[in-house]
Amino acid sequence: MEASDDNEVIQLSTEALSALQEFYQEEQVRASQVFNDHSFGPVEEDWQLSQFWYCDETALCLAKEAVAAAGKNGRIACISAPSVYQKLKELNTEDLSMCILEYDRRFSVYGDEFVFYDYNDPLNLPDRLEPHSFDLILADPPYLSEECLRKTSETIQYLKKGKVILCTGAIMEELVAKFLDLKMCNFIPKHARNLANEFRCYVNYNCGLDTVCS
Known part of the structure; x- marks a missing residue:
């Protein structure tokens, strides 16, 4: 049971890592598209500046x-x-x-x-x-x-x-x-x-x- 439990943990961690990598890749693509389009979200004014x-x-x-x-x-x-x-x-x-x-x-x-x-x-x-x-x-x-x-x-x-x-x-x-x-x-x-x-x-x-x- 212990070995099985360990394998399940390892499998879940791998899936989570894969999902995280996919998320970062999508964010990089989105950021690149935004930069090329010059469509940045609004920057809020900073009264401290x-x-x-x-x-x-x-x-x-x-x-x-x-x-x-x-x-x-x-x-x-x-x-x-x-x-x-x-x-x-x-x-x-x-x-x-x-x-x-x-x-x-x-x-x-x-x-x-x-x-x-x-x-x-x-x-x-x-x-x-x-x-x-x-x-x-x-x-x-x-x-x-x-x-x-x-x-x-x-x-x-x-x-x-x-x-x-x-x-x-x-x-x-x-x-x-x-x-x-x-x-x-x-x-x-x-x-x-x-x-x-x-x-x-x-x-x-x-x-x-x-x-x-x-």
């Missing part, structure tokens, strides 16, 4: 404007603006090159398009991000402080070829003009969760946000 997601309408408006501003075969860099980046991935942007500069390593699921970014070290960037190589920079500094804006501006100035969209508090208007020479437009970004601070959008070109998404 000062993340405040835009509402879908705002994210879509900003994403569409970024595509139009970058132009065909253009390059877009999203700096600390992951909700807009994810909306860009939902659009038909096969002719565009994009990257996301973000402190949150959860966005590494986007492979080479993810660049770990800490605004405290604004020029610590990989070699593949060449200076003045992005047609459109879309940025949302994580904190409403002069230091954060100044350091994020260093990154923007290094990467930008021309057009910039910056979303930050209305109280930052003078500093935005000082560091980046951007002007406030009429478009008002809205967040999925209401924030106490009034947010505005700043640009350095004649954008379509006012007429398309006002």
Whole structure:
């Protein structure tokens, strides 16, 4: 009886191992398909990282404007603006090159398009991000402080070829003009969760946000 019992245990363990291996293989295939389709599940905002997601309408408006501003075969860099980046991935942007500069390593699921970014070290960037190589920079500094804006501006100035969209508090208007020479437009970004601070959008070109998404 003991030998029989032992054999039954061994047989059950083998079946369980086989089922587990099959499960892992299916998960690997599913993960590969998801990555290739860029259909990642939503990443929840993390207030500990000062993340405040835009509402879908705002994210879509900003994403569409970024595509139009970058132009065909253009390059877009999203700096600390992951909700807009994810909306860009939902659009038909096969002719565009994009990257996301973000402190949150959860966005590494986007492979080479993810660049770990800490605004405290604004020029610590990989070699593949060449200076003045992005047609459109879309940025949302994580904190409403002069230091954060100044350091994020260093990154923007290094990467930008021309057009910039910056979303930050209305109280930052003078500093935005000082560091980046951007002007406030009429478009008002809205967040999925209401924030106490009034947010505005700043640009350095004649954008379509006012007429398309006002």
